[in-house]
Amino acid sequence: MTEAFAKPATAIHWLGGVERAMPVVFIHGLGADRYAWAANGPALFDSYAVYAVDLPGHGSAGSLQDNADLPLLADDVAAALEPKFSTPYCLVGHSLGGAVALSMGKRYSERIAQIVVIAPAGLGRNLDQTFLRCLPDLKTVEDARSLLERLVALPRHIRLPMAQHLLASLEVPGRRDDLRAYAGILSGLERRDVPQVQATWIWGALDSMNPLDADGFDASVDSINVIPDAGHMPQIESATKVNRLIRLALSRC
Numbered sequence: 340m341t342e343a344f345a346k347p348a349t350a351i352h353w354l355g356g357v358e359r360a361m362p363v364v365f366i367h368g369l370g371a372d373r374y375a376w377a378a379n380g381p382a383l384f385d386s387y388a389v390y391a392v393d394l395p396g397h398g399s400a401g402s403l404q405d406n407a408d409l410p411l412l413a414d415d416v417a418a419a420l421e422p423k424f425s426t427p428y429c430l431v432g433h434s435l436g437g438a439v440a441l442s443m444g445k446r447y448s449e450r451i452a453q454i455v456v457i458a459p460a461g462l463g464r465n466l467d468q469t470f471l472r473c474l475p476d477l478k479t480v481e482d483a484r485s486l487l488e489r490l491v492a493l494p495r496h497i498r499l500p501m502a503q504h505l506l507a508s509l510e511v512p513g514r515r516d517d518l519r520a521y522a523g524i525l526s527g528l529e530r531r532d533v534p535q536v537q538a539t540w541i542w543g544a545l546d547s548m549n550p551l552d553a554d555g556f557d558a559s560v561d562s563i564n565v566i567p568d569a570g571h572m573p574q575i576e577s578a579t580k581v582n583r584l585i586r587l588a589l590s591r592c
Contacts, residue, residue, distance in 0.1 A: 347419035348401030366436030372398030396517030413442035445534035461533035463549035539588035543569035
């Protein structure tokens with residue numbers, strides 16, 4: 340497949356681990372970046388080569404391309420990863436990143452050994468439109484923290500540095516416009532737009548950002564690992580359980 344970007348906007352970051360081991364690539368959700376995986380990446384350092392991407396319009400990545408959509412995002416990430424890996428790699432994606440990982444699984448199946456998705460966008464009952472609308476316009480740390488608390492079951496999981504980091508990221512030139520464009524992409528995302536390829540599926544039972552719709556999956560999804568007492572961020576709220584599920588999935592490679 341021909342990638343849509345001559346020079347990918349996606350940025351790739353080495354997190355740690357065993358350099359020549361199976362590569363595992365984490366893909367964050369909307370408004371986040373590679374630091375979103377601080378509770379998960381290190382849990383794999385003993386056995387895997389662990390990377391995380393910054394999607395276009397996030398972290399240290401370039402800006403989002405005009406008229407971008409889910410397939411173009413998948414192409415951009417795949418193009419960024421292609422020169423780094425000569426063997427198949429594993430993907431772990433959350434929310435927006437989960438949808439990107441699933442799209443990559445369909446478009447680049449020969450490159451991917453295993454996929455783990457956490458509450459992938461487009462496959463829940465709906466997306467929290469208030470979050471999508473308010474994220475690009477945040478002005479204060481208090482508002483940032485309040486908005487982030489919508490993502491978790493218990494507010495204690497959102498610490499002040501997380502809100503400060505989010506607010507600082509919005510000051511990157513063009514970043515707010517990129518997030519408005521993402522809000523449009525996600526608001527228009529329908530179930531048929533997100534491939535239900537073979538993957539390990541994880542969802543928080545109390546997710547109100549992207550609530551689980553267990554009856555909406557096709558026959559290719561034989562089970563979903565539901566994390567009790569977790570919202571949209573089970574990888575933070577129940578990191579030990581999620582890390583165990585990730586390791587189990589990767590052990591099948």
